[in-house]
Amino acid sequence: MNANQIPHIVIIGAGFAGLEVARGLAKSRVRITLIDKNNHHLFQPLLYQVAIAGLLPSQIAQPVRTIFRKQKNLTFQMGEVSAINFDEKYVKLNGSVIAYDYLVLAVGGRTNFFGFDTIEKSGFQLKDLDTAVKTRNHLLSMFEQASHEADTEKRKAMLTFVIVGGGPTGVETAGALAELITHVMKKDYPRLNLNDARVVLLEAGANLISSYPDELRQATVKLLKKKNVDIRLNSKLDSYNGVQVKLADGTQIETQTVIWTAGVKATEIVDELSIDKASGGRIRIEPTLQLPQHPETFVIGDAAFLLDEKGQPLPMISTVAIQQGVFTAKSIINLMTGKPLGHFHYKDPGLLATIGRNAAVARIFGISFSGFIAWVIWVFLHIYRIIGFRNRIIVLFNWAWDYVFYDNQVRLITKE
Amino acid sequence: MNANQIPHIVIIGAGFAGLEVARGLAKSRVRITLIDKNNHHLFQPLLYQVAIAGLLPSQIAQPVRTIFRKQKNLTFQMGEVSAINFDEKYVKLNGSVIAYDYLVLAVGGRTNFFGFDTIEKSGFQLKDLDTAVKTRNHLLSMFEQASHEADTEKRKAMLTFVIVGGGPTGVETAGALAELITHVMKKDYPRLNLNDARVVLLEAGANLISSYPDELRQATVKLLKKKNVDIRLNSKLDSYNGVQVKLADGTQIETQTVIWTAGVKATEIVDELSIDKASGGRIRIEPTLQLPQHPETFVIGDAAFLLDEKGQPLPMISTVAIQQGVFTAKSIINLMTGKPLGHFHYKDPGLLATIGRNAAVARIFGISFSGFIAWVIWVFLHIYRIIGFRNRIIVLFNWAWDYVFYDNQVRLITKE
Numbered sequence: 069m070n071a072n073q074i075p076h077i078v079i080i081g082a083g084f085a086g087l088e089v090a091r092g093l094a095k096s097r098v099r100i101t102l103i104d105k106n107n108h109h110l111f112q113p114l115l116y117q118v119a120i121a122g123l124l125p126s127q128i129a130q131p132v133r134t135i136f137r138k139q140k141n142l143t144f145q146m147g148e149v150s151a152i153n154f155d156e157k158y159v160k161l162n163g164s165v166i167a168y169d170y171l172v173l174a175v176g177g178r179t180n181f182f183g184f185d186t187i188e189k190s191g192f193q194l195k196d197l198d199t200a201v202k203t204r205n206h207l208l209s210m211f212e213q214a215s216h217e218a219d220t221e222k223r224k225a226m227l228t229f230v231i232v233g234g235g236p237t238g239v240e241t242a243g244a245l246a247e248l249i250t251h252v253m254k255k256d257y258p259r260l261n262l263n264d265a266r267v268v269l270l271e272a273g274a275n276l277i278s279s280y281p282d283e284l285r286q287a288t289v290k291l292l293k294k295k296n297v298d299i300r301l302n303s304k305l306d307s308y309n310g311v312q313v314k315l316a317d318g319t320q321i322e323t324q325t326v327i328w329t330a331g332v333k334a335t336e337i338v339d340e341l342s343i344d345k346a347s348g349g350r351i352r353i354e355p356t357l358q359l360p361q362h363p364e365t366f367v368i369g370d371a372a373f374l375l376d377e378k379g380q381p382l383p384m385i386s387t388v389a390i391q392q393g394v395f396t397a398k399s400i401i402n403l404m405t406g407k408p409l410g411h412f413h414y415k416d417p418g419l420l421a422t423i424g425r426n427a428a429v430a431r432i433f434g435i436s437f438s439g440f441i442a443w444v445i446w447v448f449l450h451i452y453r454i455i456g457f458r459n460r461i462i463v464l465f466n467w468a469w470d471y472v473f474y475d476n477q478v479r480l481i482t483k484e
Numbered sequence: 485m486n487a488n489q490i491p492h493i494v495i496i497g498a499g500f501a502g503l504e505v506a507r508g509l510a511k512s513r514v515r516i517t518l519i520d521k522n523n524h525h526l527f528q529p530l531l532y533q534v535a536i537a538g539l540l541p542s543q544i545a546q547p548v549r550t551i552f553r554k555q556k557n558l559t560f561q562m563g564e565v566s567a568i569n570f571d572e573k574y575v576k577l578n579g580s581v582i583a584y585d586y587l588v589l590a591v592g593g594r595t596n597f598f599g600f601d602t603i604e605k606s607g608f609q610l611k612d613l614d615t616a617v618k619t620r621n622h623l624l625s626m627f628e629q630a631s632h633e634a635d636t637e638k639r640k641a642m643l644t645f646v647i648v649g650g651g652p653t654g655v656e657t658a659g660a661l662a663e664l665i666t667h668v669m670k671k672d673y674p675r676l677n678l679n680d681a682r683v684v685l686l687e688a689g690a691n692l693i694s695s696y697p698d699e700l701r702q703a704t705v706k707l708l709k710k711k712n713v714d715i716r717l718n719s720k721l722d723s724y725n726g727v728q729v730k731l732a733d734g735t736q737i738e739t740q741t742v743i744w745t746a747g748v749k750a751t752e753i754v755d756e757l758s759i760d761k762a763s764g765g766r767i768r769i770e771p772t773l774q775l776p777q778h779p780e781t782f783v784i785g786d787a788a789f790l791l792d793e794k795g796q797p798l799p800m801i802s803t804v805a806i807q808q809g810v811f812t813a814k815s816i817i818n819l820m821t822g823k824p825l826g827h828f829h830y831k832d833p834g835l836l837a838t839i840g841r842n843a844a845v846a847r848i849f850g851i852s853f854s855g856f857i858a859w860v861i862w863v864f865l866h867i868y869r870i871i872g873f874r875n876r877i878i879v880l881f882n883w884a885w886d887y888v889f890y891d892n893q894v895r896l897i898t899k900e
Contacts, residue, residue: 106897126540137671145632147632197898201898215561216561216563216578255553256547257549481524
């Protein structure tokens with residue numbers, strides 16, 4: 069058997085979904101080419117921690133080459149795929165053509181601003197390391213500027229932080245930012261009146277974390293209020309000009325900081341594909357996760373659109389991506405050996421959101437937790453899931469330190 | 485006694501020199517305003533480690549506000565001083581006028597390209613966190629690009645890294661980069677022939693680390709050669725166009741990476757002052773470290789020019805800056821209490837340069853060391869000097885890990 073007869077599997081995207089496919093094929097007689105536009109895998113659920121100066125970029129990211137050092141059937145290529153030809157089975161990357169036998173599209177999503185161009189321009193988002201670091205630098209700069217601003221109104225505007233979107237990311241960011249102000253910035257800026265500082269959480273709907281059970285939603289509101297987060301439900305954004313937010317009901321909020329966490333849509337490469345798409349530009353797939361008419365192509369993670377048993381679209385979250393990745397690796401093995409494919413069923417492992425330093429809400433095995441116990445569960449689950457043993461130790465050490473000393477480790481402003 | 489009668493001391497620069505002045509006045513009845521354009525103090529001697537992906541920015545930098553949290557007589561202000569009026573005793577910062585009773589100019593230096601505009605444009609430097617991270621991203625990108633470059637000559641050019649300047653920074657960078665290639669990149673890029681990779685160290689003079697004793701210079705050459713660093717002595721740069729270096733003797737080196745470590749000069753604010761300056765734009769000062777004609781103004785660190793007992797200018801290194809800072813704090817106390825000022829004398833604490841993972845050269849108490857023992861001394865001295873207990877533990881942990889596993893912790897490419 070020569071090298072040409074070994075099936076070539078191309079995986080686009082080194083997020084949770086793509087990583088699991090590659091791992092699941094580690095012992096198979098295949099050639100894998102894993103492609104990503106970054107050289108690192110990102111532990112996206114903790115990205116907001118980088119934005120609020122709680123964790124370092126390197127603690128939630130790891131080079132893909134390091135992850136797969138020992139997997140000899142895999143080659144990593146960094147770059148952006150410029151075209152995909154499903155009929156002739158090749159992708160274009162860095163000027164080369166790469167032919168495949170099986171293709172896994174796990175390209176993830178990007179921030180959906182729903183047409184709010186001014187927010188895309190003047191606001192902040194949490195999509196990758198660069199946008200998170202940019203957010204951190206801006207947040208810290210606001211405190212510096214406020215520290216030498218004599219005008220009270222201007223100072224208050226500098227210390228007003230608006231977070232748009234009451235989903236898990238918005239809730240976690242609001243809680244963590246409120247704690248940064250109360251516990252850390254108060255010490256760093258002893259002469260600044262931080263009672264002027266405000267964290268405003270805007271949610272267009274009637275509830276925060278609307279997909280969670282009611283008791284957890286209530287616990288979340290209670291925990292955020294305790295941390296002085298100003299929660300505005302049924303508050304639709306109307307406009308933002310870089311210094312003032314206007315809501316649909318006419319309310320105005322003076323602020324230089326709007327962090328948008330309110331939506332995800334498909335990435336650029338998916339936009340260009342002439343295939344059937346659902347809301348947010350996500351690709352409609354078969355229950356086997358295959359692309360219709362192209363059984364050798366799988367689409368998984370945030371880029372894929374599939375309904376669950378209740379007719380609801382599967383959420384764009386890491387646990388779905390991971391399970392689909394594991395499932396797809398098995399499906400490819402089945403295809404290669406002529407076995408039939410099963411249907412993908414998502415098993416909900418529970419819900420979890422953290423609200424600052426020592427509080428969280430969780431639902432695991434049908435039981436709801438809130439407060440400190442939920443937070444301890446959250447810490448251990450997240451540390452366990454962070455890739456890399458060294459990172460796990462350092463993150464645990466940092467969190468233990470923060471917990472004991474009420475400190476946040478990195479408040480470096482790295483770009484002006 | 486009211487607040488106006490408490491002397492106001494303005495310190496510009498939170499480098500080694502400025503920090504020591506502020507610390508030395510912690511128990512004095514004074515008001516201190518410490519100003520820096522960054523919000524952090526930088527442990528500059530380890531900046532090259534950030535460039536070669538050995539340490540994280542946050543491990544060698546710490547927010548100034550955190551350092552001085554407990555020093556109640558100090559206020560920190562982030563910003564760039566736009567003007568200094570020595571006669572009327574005020575500085576301009578962020579649009580405000582700040583009057584002082586005593587001024588300490590500790591503004592440090594910046595890279596001196598000696599008129600090589602093309603290097604300033606296309607080359608890399610190690611001056612602050614941003615330039616070091618930019619260098620790291622570029623170095624790592626070169627390996628990525630080389631990994632999918634089919635043309636052998638182009639690939640070799642991508643893997644050729646030229647370091648200009650055979651001083652301690654150039655030597656340390658060359659040694660560490662050579663080790664990154666041999667021990668870490670070989671594992672990350674198993675399909676890339678890293679025998680094509682080259683580290684070239686250019687020195688215009690006849691010796692590396694020319695200010696060190698001869699036996700250490702020889703040991704350095706030996707250690708670098710063992711790591712396959714291509715040392716070119718008496719090699720003057722003629723030009724660089726972004727893809728090719730030309731030397732004065734006509735030699736051409738194809739490379740996309742030139743790291744310039746060959747010079748330091750005064751910062752922008754010093755350029756604009758109409759006071760007496762020496763080579764590199766450094767300010768000529770009295771043996772008391774005072775500015776001539778302005779006894780209430782002290783100039784210290786890289787910005788100051790002073791001859792030692794042998795008539796040699798004091799070097800622009802951290803140990804000089806630290807000793808001058810300590811001395812200046814005492815001098816200000818003497819001035820306030822009407823005591824006479826002494827002359828500054830630099831006490832050479834020894835020399836130390838590291839050459840990669842387990843080798844260094846050192847001269848302490850008149851004894852020369854090289855190899856592993858010198859490296860152990862270097863590790864302990866540097867860790868001890870890094871500010872912040874938490875950072876010390878993490879840096880030690882990372883180095884121990886790297887030493888055991890031959891790994892470098894962060895190889896994230898964060899900007900394209």
